[in-house]
Amino acid sequence: xxxxxxxxxxxxxxxxxxxRDPKVVLMGEDIGKLGGVFRVTDGLQKDFGEDRVIDTPLAxxxxxxxxxxxxxxxxxxxxEIQFDGFIYPAFDHIVSQVAKMRARxxxxxxxxxxxxxxxxxxxxxxxxxxxxxxxxxAHTAGLKVVCCSNAEDAYWxxxxxxxxxxxxxxxxxxxxxxxxGEVADVAQRGLLEANVVREGTDATLIAYGPMxxxxxxxxxxxxxxxxxxxxxxxRTLSPLDxxxxxxxxxxxxRAVVVHEASxxxxxxxxxxxxxxxxxxxxxxxxxLRVGGYNLPYPPSKLEExxxxxxxxxxxxxxRSLAF
Amino acid sequence: MSDNAVAGATSVEHEDEVLAELTAxxxxxxxxxxxxxxxxxxxxxxxxxxxxxxxxxxLSDEDxxxxxxxxxxxxxxxxxxxALQRQGELxxxxxxxxxxxxxxxxxxxxxxxxxxxxxxxxxxVAWCRGVNxxxxxxxxxxxxxxxxxxxxxxxxxxxxxxxxxTLHATGYAMGIQRDGDVGTGDPxxxxxxxxxxxxxxxxxxxxxxxxxxxxxxxxxxxxxxQNNQWAISEPNERQTRIPLYQRAxxxxxxxxxxxxxxxxxxxxxxxxALNAARSGNGPTFVEAYTYRMGAHTTSDDPTKYRxxxxxxxxxHRDPIERLKxxxxxxxxxxxxFFDAVEVEGDELAVAVREGCLSMPDPTPExxxxxxxxxxxxxxxxxRKEFAAYHAGFTQEGGH
Numbered sequence: 001x002x003x004x005x006x007x008x009x010x011x012x013x014x015x016x017x018x019x020r021d022p023k024v025v026l027m028g029e030d031i032g033k034l035g036g037v038f039r040v041t042d043g044l045q046k047d048f049g050e051d052r053v054i055d056t057p058l059a060x061x062x063x064x065x066x067x068x069x070x071x072x073x074x075x076x077x078x079x080e081i082q083f084d085g086f087i088y089p090a091f092d093h094i095v096s097q098v099a100k101m102r103a104r105x106x107x108x109x110x111x112x113x114x115x116x117x118x119x120x121x122x123x124x125x126x127x128x129x130x131x132x133x134x135x136x137x138a139h140t141a142g143l144k145v146v147c148c149s150n151a152e153d154a155y156w157x158x159x160x161x162x163x164x165x166x167x168x169x170x171x172x173x174x175x176x177x178x179x180x181g182e183v184a185d186v187a188q189r190g191l192l193e194a195n196v197v198r199e200g201t202d203a204t205l206i207a208y209g210p211m212x213x214x215x216x217x218x219x220x221x222x223x224x225x226x227x228x229x230x231x232x233x234x235r236t237l238s239p240l241d242x243x244x245x246x247x248x249x250x251x252x253x254r255a256v257v258v259h260e261a262s263x264x265x266x267x268x269x270x271x272x273x274x275x276x277x278x279x280x281x282x283x284x285x286x287x288l289r290v291g292g293y294n295l296p297y298p299p300s301k302l303e304e305x306x307x308x309x310x311x312x313x314x315x316x317x318x319r320s321l322a323f
Numbered sequence: 324m325s326d327n328a329v330a331g332a333t334s335v336e337h338e339d340e341v342l343a344e345l346t347a348x349x350x351x352x353x354x355x356x357x358x359x360x361x362x363x364x365x366x367x368x369x370x371x372x373x374x375x376x377x378x379x380x381x382l383s384d385e386d387x388x389x390x391x392x393x394x395x396x397x398x399x400x401x402x403x404x405x406a407l408q409r410q411g412e413l414x415x416x417x418x419x420x421x422x423x424x425x426x427x428x429x430x431x432x433x434x435x436x437x438x439x440x441x442x443x444x445x446x447x448v449a450w451c452r453g454v455n456x457x458x459x460x461x462x463x464x465x466x467x468x469x470x471x472x473x474x475x476x477x478x479x480x481x482x483x484x485x486x487x488x489t490l491h492a493t494g495y496a497m498g499i500q501r502d503g504d505v506g507t508g509d510p511x512x513x514x515x516x517x518x519x520x521x522x523x524x525x526x527x528x529x530x531x532x533x534x535x536x537x538x539x540x541x542x543x544x545x546x547x548x549q550n551n552q553w554a555i556s557e558p559n560e561r562q563t564r565i566p567l568y569q570r571a572x573x574x575x576x577x578x579x580x581x582x583x584x585x586x587x588x589x590x591x592x593x594x595x596a597l598n599a600a601r602s603g604n605g606p607t608f609v610e611a612y613t614y615r616m617g618a619h620t621t622s623d624d625p626t627k628y629r630x631x632x633x634x635x636x637x638x639h640r641d642p643i644e645r646l647k648x649x650x651x652x653x654x655x656x657x658x659x660f661f662d663a664v665e666v667e668g669d670e671l672a673v674a675v676r677e678g679c680l681s682m683p684d685p686t687p688e689x690x691x692x693x694x695x696x697x698x699x700x701x702x703x704x705x706r707k708e709f710a711a712y713h714a715g716f717t718q719e720g721g722h
Contacts (some may be wrong), residue, residue, distance in 0.1 A: 024570075025501070046487075054497075057532070057536060059528075059532045059535065061490065061528060061532055061534075062527055062529075063538050064490075065489075065490025065491060065494065065529060065532070065533070066493050066494030066497060066533075067494055068494055069490065069491040069492060069493060070491070070494045070498045071480070072473075072494070072495050072498070073494070073495045073497075073499065074498065075498050075501070090483060092487065093487065093490070097487055097491070100468075101480075101692065102693050102696065103694050104467075105468075105480060106467060107472075107692055108472040108473065109473060109474075125380050145693075165696035165697065168697050229640060233424050240700075242700070294677025314402050
């Protein structure tokens with residue numbers, strides 16, 4: 001067991017993957033000498049060289065598009081997009097090329113590539129630096145979309161994502177980069193498994209990425225009031241580990257889905273729909289959603305109002321329990 | 324002029340003139356201009372060129388007859404596919420009529436280990452790489468999105484989104500570099516990539532980004548632009564203000580314009596560019612100056628946006644007639660040869676037609692295949708749902 005931050009967990013995970021497989025290459029803006037704007041790739045270029053840790057020109061379509069070519073040549077590129085709001089110039093390559101290459105080649109081509117995206121707000125950034133765009137990609141068949149929330153998963157999930165022969169969008173909760181946690185010597189679970197991070201009986205909180213910590217704090221607060229909440233860290237958004245979620249909801253009878261992205265057509269909409277189809281007779285209350293409002297991400301002075309916090313989560317729990 | 328401008332001494336009128344000249348649309352070149360590399364005139368006369376002659380000097384008469392055969396056969400495939408579309412057998416077809424020399428010349432310049440990234444009109448390149456034409460038809464018939472193994476012939480799937488493949492080509496070339504397959508001097512090992520696109524694609528961000536990435540990485544990639552004068556209905560002057568090949572200089576690598584209807588010149592220029600890439604000298608932009616004789620695809624109507632006189636001019640520059648007259652007056656081929664190629668073309672057309680008509684539709688369940696490498700619960704659940712839904716009809720005795 002070792003203690004490290006989420007950022008260091010990813011860094012160590014990348015290092016382990018690169019040591020294991022010479023075909024793993026990193027690509028992105030400023031990831032070399034600078035180590036990335038969040039220093040997630042710190043020291044890797046020094047140790048693996050400029051041919052494997054490639055500082056790219058400032059062009060996101062170029063990063064993902066050339067990574068596709070590298071993957072076609074037999075490499076396993078791991079690209080870094082500097083901020084969530086900068087992914088859109090590469091959107092076409094991700095949804096039209098990365099996601100579809102295997103199907104359109106009738107299985108002749110695989111694209112084992114990972115696209116790392118720091119996600120979410122709460123760091124006081126200017127616009128386009130705090131977006132939660134996971135639903136766009138989860139909606140696209142051919143991609144896997146995952147999101148880590150702690151150091152243990154940061155370290156192991158990035159390695160599992162790199163080992164996946166399917167392309168993976170790997171979201172990293174940027175406001176949690178410096179949170180520390182224990183990392184076990186062996187992976188505790190597979191890439192596509194949800195994790196019950198706190199067991200409870202009264203209601204299930206379903207979250208991923210930065211909101212897992214918020215939900216755990218909410219559960220702590222609720223416990224002080226005698227409410228026993230279960231918290232699930234989804235970890236994988238596509239495919240969803242619905243078995244784990246449904247088992248929990250069938251036990252508690254109540255579910256609140258929490259994410260930073262706007263609720264309209266967000267991950268919560270899919271989860272709520274799936275749960276009512278699957279767990280209808282177990283539900284004591286409608287599945288509720290707590291998310292960002294259906295607005296463009298606001299200026300940072302307002303983001304604490306926009307983002308779900310402990311109180312908004314608890315308020316939803318109360319509404320659920322009131323049914 | 325610049326000194327005057329700095330000193331503010333230029334008259335307003337003169338400045339207007341200079342400005343007008345600088346911002347004028349690219350002049351109608353018409354014949355590609357004096358800078359265009361040409362080894363065969365439209366009449367089939369051999370033009371000497373001290374820089375490029377060496378790339379064709381070793382071609383045997385048989386090689387030249389082979390070029391002719393390629394040109395005729397791929398035109399025959401194209402004509403048959405166009406007919407099949409008109410008869411409702413293909414959903415759409417993108418004809419290469421008029422661009423055969425650009426494709427055969429560049430395609431034959433490749434070595435087996437080179438890799439081509441086509442757009443969706445490179446039927447002649449596919450032919451040179453040994454891809455079965457029926458595979459191309461499958462895409463347009465709607466039975467699959469490609470159907471060939473790109474790594475078997477080093478010919479990537481067609482790419483419909485304009486220009487996207489130029490980045491894939493550049494990344495692939497960066498992989499070749501990392502594999503050490505550049506500049507070793509071993510002709511069996513050194514490899515290059517060729518990315519095909521049209522004049523319209525040069526406006527795309529992806530294409531410009533691929534130029535940047537290729538340049539700063541010195542990647543072994545040849546950007547092969549078939550300037551067929553029209554991006555669907557948009558003529559060159561609506562797309563660019565300078566001749567396209569001149570753009571390469573701004574990105575830091577050479578650009579060359581070649582007569583795209585001259586198979587010898589295209590072969591020579593592409594050879595040079597691929598050699599440079601393979602030997603570690605980085606990218607080249609080749610502008611093959613040609614003309615799309617037909618429609619962009621069978622869905623558009625070129626009579627609405629261009630005049631027939633223009634088409635007539637380009638008929639005179641036909642790539643097949645040009646090579647034929649060269650072969651005839653240099654006595655490198657006789658009538659028996661031309662007749663044999665015609666017969667071969669007819670046979671090929673029959674095979675293409677029969678192959679197209681007998682192409683099996685994919686099974687409905689197959690649309691759930693190959694989405695992911697690893698089993699995916701949503702795909703599998705929907706596959707079962709789909710099967711159960713259709714099984715219900717069978718049980719009812721219908722369908």
